Amino acid sequence: MTADIPADIPADIPANKRVESASSKIRTFEGETPLQVMARQGDAEQTSMTSLERFGYYTAFPFAWYPIVLGETLHVGEVRSVRLLARDLVLWRDAQGEAHVMDAYCPHLGANLAIGGRVEGCHLVCPYHWWSWDGDGRNVDIPYSDRVNSKARIRTYPTIERNGFVMFWFHPDPSQEPLWDVPDCSEYLSDEWIPVEPAEWVVRCPWQELAENGPDYIHLRTVHGAATVPVLESLEFDGWFNRLRSRVDFDTPRGPTPGRIDSDGYGPGFSVARFSGIIDTVFFNVTVPIDWETTWSMKVYRIRRLGPGEEAELKSRRVGEALVRDLCKQMSEDNVIFDNKIHNPNPALADADGPILQFRKWAAKFYAPGDPVAQGRNPP
Ligand code: FES
Numbered sequence: 001m002t003a004d005i006p007a008d009i010p011a012d013i014p015a016n017k018r019v020e021s022a023s024s025k026i027r028t029f030e031g032e033t034p035l036q037v038m039a040r041q042g043d044a045e046q047t048s049m050t051s052l053e054r055f056g057y058y059t060a061f062p063f064a065w066y067p068i069v070l071g072e073t074l075h076v077g078e079v080r081s082v083r084l085l086a087r088d089l090v091l092w093r094d095a096q097g098e099a100h101v102m103d104a105y106c107p108h109l110g111a112n113l114a115i116g117g118r119v120e121g122c123h124l125v126c127p128y129h130w131w132s133w134d135g136d137g138r139n140v141d142i143p144y145s146d147r148v149n150s151k152a153r154i155r156t157y158p159t160i161e162r163n164g165f166v167m168f169w170f171h172p173d174p175s176q177e178p179l180w181d182v183p184d185c186s187e188y189l190s191d192e193w194i195p196v197e198p199a200e201w202v203v204r205c206p207w208q209e210l211a212e213n214g215p216d217y218i219h220l221r222t223v224h225g226a227a228t229v230p231v232l233e234s235l236e237f238d239g240w241f242n243r244l245r246s247r248v249d250f251d252t253p254r255g256p257t258p259g260r261i262d263s264d265g266y267g268p269g270f271s272v273a274r275f276s277g278i279i280d281t282v283f284f285n286v287t288v289p290i291d292w293e294t295t296w297s298m299k300v301y302r303i304r305r306l307g308p309g310e311e312a313e314l315k316s317r318r319v320g321e322a323l324v325r326d327l328c329k330q331m332s333e334d335n336v337i338f339d340n341k342i343h344n345p346n347p348a349l350a351d352a353d354g355p356i357l358q359f360r361k362w363a364a365k366f367y368a369p370g371d372p373v374a375q376g377r378n379p380p
């Protein structure tokens with residue numbers, strides 16, 4: 001997996017000024033970078049290697065809190081089929097407003113509860129023979145029998161609602177209680193922040209490759225053609241969390257404007273990035289494995305109102321939406337790399353590459369054995 005990483009890597013690294021000086025040696029493209037051209041044309045190749053050939057370490061899905069849906073789109077009484085973590089799930093909201101995530105297949109004769117199942121009060125009724133199941137996965141009614149089947153049990157996943165998402169806890173061991181919590185952020189709770197249209201992608205590589213790209217500031221210049229790149233002040237790995245702090249000069253028509261990009265990660269599935277300087281913007285960043293090949297990536301943005309009143313709101317939206325458009329364009333450029341890259345366990349690094357190995361050591365913590373759907377992921 002990541003056994004090649006020396007154990008003595010410090011948990012956090014000091015300010016890295018070399019990134020600034022090193023990246024400023026790279027010339028800025030006059031027009032588009034080669035990857036910008038490929039992303040715009042949309043005809044880049046996709047590798048024919050298997051995911052195991054490309055990402056040998058990816059033999060387990062990481063345990064984490066994973067967003068599954070924007071809560072406001074899941075109505076009371078609604079039942080949905082969702083495929084994540086190489087398993088079919090049923091997502092439903094009961095009459096009391098509580099959301100549930102469970103394995104989709106009925107322990108009776110295997111119907112998919114999400115395809116034709118219905119909510120009755122706080123129970124989910126199977127479409128096939130109408131057995132009822134409660135939010136803990138217990139059988140509570142068989143309409144043609146006096147007794148319930150007390151041995152039957154559906155796997156359920158602990159579920160919370162945070163920052164507008166329904167989130168579920170996944171661990172290969174179903175008895176493992178959640179190991180951390182995800183906080184509600186002030187930007188979600190306050191009216192001062194306006195939601196902007198979310199953006200989402202299906203990316204053809206594991207979450208770890210996307211996350212590793214976060215503190216890779218050199219690529220902002222070489223892939224995205226940025227004239228200036230942030231300076232990493234610190235990146236701390238603290239238990240299940242990580243914290244990245246950086247400063248940046250944003251390019252504006254009035255010249256460079258000082259600002260910051262800071263990010264807090266809450267395990268592999270969810271992080272919060274904050275941009276400040278031009279207009280305060282926060283984005284909630286979601287990465288959830290769909291299967292061994294692909295990852296669902298979603299970014300939900302909120303921007304701080306520039307002031308009271310409708311005009312200020314319109315202006316905030318315009319500026320925020322321009323920033324979001326730019327970040328989405330960058331994602332399409334990154335995807336050309338993600339669709340074709342491999343994981344190099346022994347990367348050849350330069351001084352200014354940033355804390356790749358520290359990140360990998362942190363990421364390796366989240367892979368635990370024992371998931372039945374991961375059988376066959378370990379080559380002999
Ligand atoms: S398969 Fe679900 S009730 Fe029979």
Ligand SMILES: [Fe+2]
Pocket residue numbers: 213219220223224330331334
């Ligand atoms: Fe990027």
